[in-house]
Amino acid sequence: MEKLDGAIRYYPGCSLGSSAREMGDSFQELARMLGLEISPLEDWSCCGSSPAHSTNPNLATLLAARNLLLAQEQGVKDLMVMCPSCFVRLKQAEREILTSMEKAQELERVFHRKYRGGVRLRFFLEILEQIGLERVKEIMRNPFHGLKVALYYGCLLSRPDWITGFDVAPYERFIEDLVRIAGADPVRWPYSKHCCGASLAVTKPGTSDRLVDRIRHYALEAKAQCIVVFCSLCQMNLELRGKASSPLPVLYITELLALAAGSPNARKWLSKHLIDPLPLLREQMSLARSG
Amino acid sequence: MRVDSSFKEEVRKRSGQRFDACFQCLSCAGGCPVVEDMDYNPTQIVRLVEFGQRERVLASKAIWVCVGCHACVSQCPNRVNVPLLMDTLRQMALEQGVEVPEKRIVLFHRTFLDQVRRRGRIYELGLAARYKLASWTLFQDLIAGLKFLWKRKFKFLPEAVKGLSDIRTIWREGDGKA
Numbered sequence: 001m002e003k004l005d006g007a008i009r010y011y012p013g014c015s016l017g018s019s020a021r022e023m024g025d026s027f028q029e030l031a032r033m034l035g036l037e038i039s040p041l042e043d044w045s046c047c048g049s050s051p052a053h054s055t056n057p058n059l060a061t062l063l064a065a066r067n068l069l070l071a072q073e074q075g076v077k078d079l080m081v082m083c084p085s086c087f088v089r090l091k092q093a094e095r096e097i098l099t100s101m102e103k104a105q106e107l108e109r110v111f112h113r114k115y116r117g118g119v120r121l122r123f124f125l126e127i128l129e130q131i132g133l134e135r136v137k138e139i140m141r142n143p144f145h146g147l148k149v150a151l152y153y154g155c156l157l158s159r160p161d162w163i164t165g166f167d168v169a170p171y172e173r174f175i176e177d178l179v180r181i182a183g184a185d186p187v188r189w190p191y192s193k194h195c196c197g198a199s200l201a202v203t204k205p206g207t208s209d210r211l212v213d214r215i216r217h218y219a220l221e222a223k224a225q226c227i228v229v230f231c232s233l234c235q236m237n238l239e240l241r242g243k244a245s246s247p248l249p250v251l252y253i254t255e256l257l258a259l260a261a262g263s264p265n266a267r268k269w270l271s272k273h274l275i276d277p278l279p280l281l282r283e284q285m286s287l288a289r290s291g
Numbered sequence: 292m293r294v295d296s297s298f299k300e301e302v303r304k305r306s307g308q309r310f311d312a313c314f315q316c317l318s319c320a321g322g323c324p325v326v327e328d329m330d331y332n333p334t335q336i337v338r339l340v341e342f343g344q345r346e347r348v349l350a351s352k353a354i355w356v357c358v359g360c361h362a363c364v365s366q367c368p369n370r371v372n373v374p375l376l377m378d379t380l381r382q383m384a385l386e387q388g389v390e391v392p393e394k395r396i397v398l399f400h401r402t403f404l405d406q407v408r409r410r411g412r413i414y415e416l417g418l419a420a421r422y423k424l425a426s427w428t429l430f431q432d433l434i435a436g437l438k439f440l441w442k443r444k445f446k447f448l449p450e451a452v453k454g455l456s457d458i459r460t461i462w463r464e465g466d467g468k469a
Contacts, residue, residue: 014412014413014415015413015415017446018415018416018444018445018446019415019439019444019445021444043452043453043454044452045407045411045412045452045454045457045458046407046411046412046413048404048407049403049413050358050359050400051399051400051401051403051404052404052407053359053378054359054378054381054382054400055381055382055385055397055400055401055404056382056404056465057378057382058464058465059404059461059462059465062461062464062465063407063461066454066457066458066461109464110460110461110464110465111457111460155360155361155362156360156361159361159362159364159365160365163361163364163365163372164361194324194362195324195325195358195360195362197324197325197358198358198359198360199358199396199399200325200356200358200396202399202422203393203395203396203398203399203426204328204356204393204395204396205431205432207325207327207328207356210327211324211325240432240435271442272442272443272444273442274435274438274439274442274444
């Protein structure tokens with residue numbers, strides 16, 4: 001595997017600095033502790049998300065493609081994408097431009113610039129894998145004490161890569177190992193790849209309640225103490241929705257790792273959760289003291 | 292029941308996909324997480340397209356309820372790309388001025404894209420406020436909304452991209468029908 005060095009450029013997406021601050025902040029911490037130099041793609045813009053591809057295919061391609069052009073102009077070789085949905089949109093636009101002459105010409109007509117296809121889009125888990133377990137292990141100064149976690153991949157991460165451009169399947173063992181070196185224990189459960197309702201949580205909350213209840217029910221049944229997620233919309237839905245099941249803290253994978261690395265700034269982002277994870281974390285700390 | 296034979300061709304052409312590979316095994320319908328909220332399940336939508344049922348398909352709830360989780364196409368033995376079909380059908384429903392039964396979903400998409408059009412990025416607080424006002428759902432999730440504000444979970448001030456001229460060009464050239 002090639003060595004990862006120098007600065008890493010990333011595409012944050014619209015929620016990372018806002019409703020997904022927990023992920024944004026913990027990711028910054030993790031990168032700092034790993035000694036990585038990270039900076040966002042300059043002047044990035046929204047990928048268009050579901051509203052664009054649901055209603056207007058041209059908007060979907062052009063909005064996502066603007067970012068590919070920016071990355072090309074800024075000499076970015078690997079663009080790390082933080083959000084599974086943004087990732088799929090950027091990947092889709094890339095595929096369209098590179099495989100359809102018509103789309104490529106349309107892009108050139110609109111922006112008067114050509115996309116040559118030299119930017120590698122990479123989901124942030126790919127970069128983590130490249131950094132490697134050994135390196136991550138070195139910074140785990142404050143590991144958990146057998147915290148039982150239900151890894152929730154959600155939909156877009158876990159579909160075949162011929163559809164979305166990224167399939168979590170080959171990374172699952174790595175992610176489980178990652179969680180283990182953080183001192184947590186991934187439980188086996190059947191609902192790690194089922195949809196949370198995505199934007200239906202806003203437009204048809206009852207539907208999302210039903211889906212989240214089912215997910216949470218099975219996580220609780222597997223004796224998980226929290227759910228670990230990779231996507232900001234999953235995170236929000238799993239905290240906000242679901243009526244029939246008891247609440248369960250929902251942490252981002254980056255939070256889990258940054259906490260296990262003993263990040264001194266964790267309180268800043270932990271306070272933003274709608275389901276307070278602090279009682280659970282205190283319980284883990286007292287285990288640490290008694291152990 | 293009117294059969295509109297041009298419908299199937301139009302859908303095929305626009306989506307770049309053939310849907311006659313479907314042999315109605317119902318895997319898509321069985322795996323769909325939101326099928327309970329649909330008037331026709333995904334298999335039925337594929338069949339109705341094949342049977343040229345333009346009005347029934349374009350006025351259906353199903354095409355809007357689909358969130359594109361891709362469970363269906365992942366399980367399809369013939370790789371019929373249902374989410375792509377749903378995208379195409381939604382776009383056609385809007386273009387053809389069909390009365391959409393899931394008004395809030397369309398409103399959400401429009402409000403979202405309006406944010407992108409103005410700033411090039413989503414300003415979540417503005418998106419939530421505008422959607423809630425326009426959909427008359429101000430009191431739904433009021434407590435959660437207040438918690439969001441209290442915890443400063445939303446970024447308070449909107450930010451815009453520098454290259455707004457790019458965004459304007461995208462809307463002008465991308466035919467802005469959304």
